[in-house]
Amino acid sequence: MPELPEVETVRKGLTKLVVGLKINSVEVLYPKMINLPAPEFENQIAGKDIVQIDRRGKYLLFRLSDDLTLVSHLRMEGKYEVEAEGTPRPKHTNVVFHLNNGCELWYKDTRMFGKMALVKDDEVFALSGLNKIGPEPTESDLKFDYMKEILLKSHRKIKSFLLDQSKIAGLGNIYCDEVLWMSKINPEQATNYLSDAEIKLLRKNIIAEISAAIKGHGTTVHSYSNAFGEAGEFQNKLHAYGMKDEPCSRCGTKMVKIKVAQRGTTYCPKCQAVHGDLSE
Template sequence: MPEMPEVETVRRGLMNIAAGRKIQGIDVYYGKTIENDIEKFRQALIGQTIERIDRRGKYLLFRFTNNLTMVSHLRMEGSYYRQLNDGPIDKHTHVVFHFTDGTELCYRDTRKFGRMRLVKTGEEMQVGGLKTMGPEPTTKDFKVDYFKRILKKSRSKIKPFLLNQDHVAGLGNIYCDEVLWQSRINPEQPANTLTDEQIQILHDNIIKEIAKATKYKGTTVHTFMNAFGEAGAFQNQLEVYGRGGEKCERCGHKLVKIKVAQRGTTFCPRCQAWAGDQK
């Protein structure tokens, strides 16, 4: 599943291949991708120009000239690619935006979970998870006092706590495992038992990790590519994710893979020991 650094990489690619383009026609091959009435969706966008693409958490926000915003969530496998108008498409391409410059933007999604919804600009924050989404993991938006306050209120294990986008936006399974390892925090430690020192370290690692992963254009796992012919390179930087059974880079102990809140979780039982886990 694309995480925030991957979605930010997609956004930057879309700025190159879609921003400034005017829509001439739209073909929809799998209706459920569009949450609006399809005919209204087409009529609202034909003749409009994509001004820019913004992002909030893992949501892409296409800004159109007529004060409309298309909210696009890639979910598991969604991706965008560009080709010349009327180029060949396969059965996994569900929506095609034809531009007046002779190119087209195609949306491809093997799992078909991705969704697009057109709303008035300004109303996008009412869509899906955007309404309750926590701050972006940046120095500017994500404050340690806020983090401390919400952690102290929760008895949830820290891993699912971090996966919850209402707490902080953009952390998925991969980066959760990485920041917890970096911070030497056990994924099952309850949120409200973290010390102030642990909170500060975790907070700083979250900001650093997401920035670094974005710089490397994200992580390429399974079939996810950023759709512009480039694969992210961050998988080479991962210390724990996908490395269960291998040795911990820090202490040499064997990394262990367990399930925490139904999610595969890899950690080092030595570096990430927690007093409370000796049940």
């Protein structure tokens, strides 16, 4: 499932493949995923140039000519692929962009969870989700003082908190488990019982992990591959996610899987012991 590093990898790949091209026409094959009636969506995009591709959190922002932005969220299994015009399309192709270089840009999504919204540039950050998205998990954007303030103000379990895009942008289930393992913090730990040292460590690990994953072209779990079809290289470095019943690579204790905030959550019961209070 794509998280921030995977989305960034897709952004870079697509930038090389489609920026500078014109979209001659669009076919919406699954209208539920777009924010406009299909004919309106298709008409507005036809003839526009792909000027630039930006990213905010897990959202891709296709900057088009005439002050339009196509916002795209891959959710669980969304993928882009560029093929020659006329290439047989796979089963779950949801949107096809016909480009002026003889190629088609496909948006494919087996679980049909992905979303696209076509809006004017100045309306992007009014869209739900983007209107309250938290800082990027980077050294410059994610400040210690901010983290401390929002963590101590909340009474949630840390795992649930980290998944909340309005607090910090970009972390999904995989990286949440990873950064908590790295920081030796129990996923059910109440955020308001974290020490300064733990917050400092957590912040450092979030920034380091995301940055390393971007350098490694994103993680690969299930079906993810990037815009060039390359599998991510980061999968070999996972320590918690998907490691249920495996020995903790730090202390050898058998890793345990529980549910926190409706999400599968794997952690080491020894390294990541609870202290203070659990949230209720």
